[in-house]
Amino acid sequence: MSVTSAQGFRAAGATAGLKASGSSDVALVVNDGPDHHVAAVFTSNRVEAAPVTWSRQAVSDGRADAVFLNSGGANACTGARGFQDTHRTAELVATTLGCSALDVVVCSTGLIGEFLPMERIEAGVGLTAEALATDGADDAARAIMTTDSVPKQATVSRDGWSVGGMAKGAGMLAPGLATMLCVVTTDVVTDAATLDAALRTATASTFDRVDSDGCMSTNDTVVLLASGASGVQADADEVTAAVTEVCASLARQLVADAEGASHDIAVEVRSAATELEAVEVARSVTRSNLFKAAIFGKDPNWGRVLAAVGTTDAAFDPTTIDVAVNGVQVCRSSSVGDDRDLVDLEPREVRVVIDLHAGDATATVWTNDLTHEYVHENSAYST
Amino acid sequence: MSVTSAQGFRAAGATAGLKASGSSDVALVVNDGPDHHVAAVFTSNRVEAAPVTWSRQAVSDGRADAVFLNSGGANACTGARGFQDTHRTAELVATTLGCSALDVVVCSTGLIGEFLPMERIEAGVGLTAEALATDGADDAARAIMTTDSVPKQATVSRDGWSVGGMAKGAGMLAPGLATMLCVVTTDVVTDAATLDAALRTATASTFDRVDSDGCMSTNDTVVLLASGASGVQADADEVTAAVTEVCASLARQLVADAEGASHDIAVEVRSAATELEAVEVARSVTRSNLFKAAIFGKDPNWGRVLAAVGTTDAAFDPTTIDVAVNGVQVCRSSSVGDDRDLVDLEPREVRVVIDLHAGDATATVWTNDLTHEYVHENSAYST
16 A cells, blocks of 8 residues: 555556556655645756756755656656656646645656657646545556566554555666655654655665665655644654655665566675765675676675775775675685685575674665676666 | 787796686796886775785885786785785795896786685796796786686887787776786886886876776786886887887777677767866766666667766766767757667777866776676686
């Protein structure tokens, strides 16, 4: 149920004809209130898509009534015409719902550098508005998929209130923000400032620590809507924890469904001087094509881990690093450790633990292996 | 002839049994003088191999008599024992040749995290010393190959003097320094300081601008030896130009032979504010797996170029970038340009030109496409 599990929300998915496959491709999530708080985070890519530019503005006052999303086209690198198309989409949604266009968030995903077929988008606005339902979450989650093989949804329930979310994303998955669209809803009674802080805290430790392929998108958007419809108040920590739980589940689902991947890899850095350095070191490993190809080949090639760690500026003594792969201490003091043949890389989940012996900070970044299928899917991309 | 084309040098390659394939795996290059100047640059990876640690020290006084190289084992991440092995190798070479161990540069390449079989290395020192010849360059160039499919050699002749070089490298190719071992020799009469400046200038615009797979090695070494045996003097600019010409040829050969690649891609950034920013932008594109996979699929996916450019901090207006692929202006002012179907990606060489409209600086970084073969070779690595 995800985005409609919280009270005060309706959602829908429909088929507007944007995808060659004929699958559903437009979704609408509406917040019926009584509150209409919104928080959002966007890609840090300077080449941002038209809907990102629009939506930054739309959420800046902390209020939003609806989110319209389309797959089958990113509306990125489409210049002034692309921005006009997004603006027109928001106006249409606003007219249909009877709200202000500036309270409509717009998200797009698909191929970069192509104009949206606006007559189909326009039809899609009508179709989704007609289909809005308090159990429409599954349809919406399905409509935003591109190369995703399954819809991603998560819900957590608290005493009298809940948080639910849906996400899409299977490639171009790298922070800030993995490449993705995500809508999270809650019926807790809160305020826009608390909501904003909760979302930033949640994404920093979840979506921002997924790095499937090192490629940052132009369209990443995470929107959090709060209706207050439960009538239940919760303190900031409770809200943050629940939102984080939903984001963590969705982030993990993104990794599990990444294009062509055969392993999900958690790179955990321990005993770093700072959390930022732990992330920097983990990230250098999650971006090593050689390490990722080795894991695909079920080769616990810890030399490639150390080669990646050595490219960073983090505080450590290059001669005292330890590395364990799936519990086997294959590298001890930056040299040969236990027998690498002891490592079992048959399971899909792989855990690499790097100990820097430089402090007390720790961080985990998730990635995938580099496979033939990844190359195949991304050399023949079509939404 | 490469490293023995200049007067005053002998070289050899031999089979010491380090490679399972039974191919030659040890090489020796000797400078018979009268000068014994040396300059060298090494990997900037903080996790550096034992031979790199040794050789930094060996060249620090500007003098070297010989370079001993082995493939079939990187002697990286091998701790104190690894350093002792390198030290012992240098001592053996020195004893055999009658020089000081501190004038022997040692280079290793192959799998990280394994100890060298020292009895075979010791035998290899004897075998190469016996085989030293003034026409031994081809044998030496062949003995340092790992996953290289062909030896890489280059020679330029000037009026009475010459520069020649050999290199190996086919994966873990990223700057500072592409992953590689390279020995360059010259018989020009010069001094150690001039030689050092010439080598740094040459590598900065050649090897440092090859980025096949974004992975920096633990063993990269480029050594330049000068014998003065021609008796001909040349000014610093002439020496720099000749060394650069040899390095450029070798760097281009590395790209052409990169593991599993089907396209060589030159990413040229024009009108950047500074050369450093031009390199930063070019590098962001050469490290985009999505862009590289698209080129493998012969898809001129300029959206992935812009998505990569947008992740950098270089000066530019994100709405005014132009991109041409093989002469077709597929992106104009960060939006849709000429028909992407006009781009011919059948040829192996691909040229991507990115115009930032932000200044007068330009730079080109070379990379390869991301192919099934790259994944295959690197998921089943063996030297």
